[in-house]
Amino acid sequence: MPETNSVRGRLAGKVALVAGATRGAGRAMAVELCRAGATVYATGRTTRKQTSEVGRASETIEETAELACEAGREGGGTATAAAVDHLDAGQVRGLIDRIDREQGALDVLVNDLWGGDHLVGFGKKLWEHDLADGLRVLRLAVDSHLITSTCALPLLIRRPGGLLIEVTDGTEESNRNYREPVYYDLAKAAPLRMARALAQETAEYGTTAVCLTPGWLRSEAMLDTHFQVTEENWRDGCATNPHFAISETPQFVGRAVAALAADPDVARFNGQSLSSGGLAKVYGFTDADGSAPDAWRYLAEVQFAGKPADVTGYR
Template identity: 55%
Template structure:
C-alpha cells in the first residue's frame, strides 16, 4: 500500500497517458510519476515494435523509465489509439492489474503535425489528409474515453484531461488543425456533462509555446540550450517545457475539489496562479500575458477562454 503525502499527492493513484511518447504527453506522464502515480504510458513508438509514422526516436519505454526515475511507476504499452480493439485490450489490462482502478485519463494523442497544411484554405487542401488528421487527433480521444471511462464511473471518481492548443474561439490558422483542437475542447465539455453525476471531472488543458522535442529540433537546440534560439524567434523566450503542462495537470489531479473545474478549457498560464507550480527552471511562463503585451497589436486579442 502506498500513501499520499504533500510531496507525493498522487501516491496510490493510477493514470493512463494516451500519447505519452513525447511532448506534452511525456511531460505529463513524468509529472504524474513525480507526484507518486502509477502511469500507463501509451503510444505507437516502442523499442520492440519500431517507430510510428512520425519516425521519431522517442519511445513509450523511454517515457515510462522517466516516470519511474521521477518517483512513480511507469508502465509502457505500445497502443494505436485509432484501433478500438487495442484500446479495449489496454483498458481491460489496466482494470485487471489495478483492481479496476483508473483515476486519471490524459488524452494527449496528436501526431498531426505532418498532416497540417498551414499554407492553403480548405478548398485547396487535400481532403484525405485533412480527414486523416481528424481521425488521428479526435477519433483517438473518443475511442480511448469510450473504453477507459467505465473504470472511472464504476469507482465514482476521476479526472479526464483533453490536451489541446488554445482555450479560446480564436481561429488557429489552418482549417483541419483548428477543427481538431476546437473539437477536443468540446470533447471535454461533453464528457463533463455526462460524468458530473458520477463524480468524474473532465477538462481541456492547453500549454503555451511548448518546447517539444520536435520544436527543439526545429530550432537546433536542446532543453538545456533552448535560450540560444531566442535571437532567432523572440517569442521563444516565453516558451515552456513539457514539464510545465505536466505540473499543471498533476496539480489538477491532486486537487480534492477538481470538480469545480469540470467542463472548462484551462491553460498553464492560468493554472500556475491557482496552484503555484513552476517550470523546471523556476519560472512561471505566461504566454497569454506575452500575447497581450507583444502580439496583440499585430494578431489581435487572444480572446476569452471558452
C-alpha cells in the first residue's frame, strides 16, 4: 500500500458522506477524503446563520467545506456543506435523496456524530446525573448514528465496495473498562457494537463496516477549553497533564479514514475496532508533524499503568 500522506486522486469518482463534520475529527476526515479526490458531503448543525447547542459559533460547516475544497485541489475532490440535524429522520432522508439525485451513489459513510461533551456529568453516579442531560447524550451519540445508517445504508449497499465507518472514543479493548459516567460509557460503547452488527447485516452486499477511534485528539475544544493552548503551542499543555504529549491532531485520524477508503482490501477489517495509531502502522501515514502517535497503547502501558509520562517509542 503506498504511503498515504499523499493519496491525491486515489478516491476520484467516490462519493462520501461525513456526518458530523463541523469541527475536530469530522472536519479533518472531510478534508482528507476530499484531498484524496472524493466528492464529499459534510454535515453539521452549526452554520454561519445558526449555532448548535454545543455553542461554538466560530466553527461552521461552511468553513469545513471550504477547507475541504481547498485540499481537494490537490486531488480533484470537491465538498458540499449540508446543514442537517441527524436526529431528524426527515432531514437525513432529504440529504440522502439529494446525494442520490446528484451523484447516484454513496461509497463511504462516516458516522462521526457526537456533540454531547457539554452534557456529560463527569464524576457523577447514575442517580446523581441529570436525567434529561443523560438521555440527551444517548440521543446525540446513539440515536443519531442509527437514524443516519437507517437512511443511508440503502444507497451505500447499492454497489459493492461500500465502507461504513463508525467513529467513537476508545478501542474495543479500552472500552471493556468502565468509561465513567454511565451515559458516556454507553455512548462510546454503542458505535463498537453498531459496527460489528452492521458488518454482519451488510456483508452480503460487499459492504465493509468498521469502528474507528482517534487517540488523544487535539480538537479545538480540547486545545482552547481544556488546556488553554493553541495548536502552535500545544506542548505547553503538558504542564497541566504531562501525558498530553501523546496527543494527535485531527489530521491524523483524517488520514486514517482516507487510507481505509482507498484500500481495495479494506474488507479484511470488517467488523473490527481500529485506531488511528494502529492504522498508521498498516498504511504508513503520519501526523502533521511527521510522528505516528500510538495513543491507546501508550495510555494502557504508561498512563493507566501509573508510569511517568514518556512518549519514547510511542510516537
